[in-house]
Amino acid sequence: MNRAYRLAISGVLTAGLVAGGAATAFAAAPAPAAAHKAVAAAKPAPKPALTAQASAQAVKAWQEFRVTGKATAIKPGTTVTLQQQKGTKWTALPAKVTVNKNSTYSMRVKLGIKGKNTLRVAGGGAVSAPFVVTVR
Template sequence: MKRAYRLAASGALAATLIAGGAAAAVAAPASAHTAPSAAQPAAKPALTAQASTGAVKAWQEFRVSGKASGIKAGTTVTLQQKQGAKWVSLPAKVAVNKSLSYSMRVKLGIKGKNALRVVGGGAVSPQFTVTVR
């Protein structure tokens, strides 16, 4: 088994050298898992968020949607509302899809300007506002 691996590795090395990729020839085999280097750090988790409208009637449904980066598909994102000095999670959650976007239906009942944000996967979106009349 070791001999077969060495032959495969040397064959890949020879093919790389013939192709003119001497720099790539000294790299680890493709099957080896390596940590991101300092030159290429892992993408920092980030979320965007926006409401489908800026003003709604109390308990009128609207959508909050956005995009994710540095977050795996399937990660749950949650809508939060600022209540006083605290951010409170609302019962509005959805998973990020394969294209790293999300969209959730929301209803708010607290009248006035509502400061909102989306959190999940170690990221926090910028704050946005929806006014409830």
């Protein structure tokens, strides 16, 4: 124990003895091992995160494909939505599913806008990395 800590403990013990007995003094003294463990055990909660990938990189117009992924630190039952980038804005598409008890999701998607479509999945306070599906 370092000197400052010993002095602090002896001051608490002395104050406890003067105030009303040894039981008070020992109850007021902090337990150094327990205090250290409590600080070490307090870890920050993981941040919500989503992954997303398409089952195909290129499809015909209105051909069905799947978007699947994993949800980290997001409760099962949380709704995730497919979003499409239009200019600098992200627009929600009518493709929504809930995260299952295994923290994964899978949704069926059909796109009709020909060309490169930049997509992502959002929900539960997280967004996935964007990915591209080309519609021919």
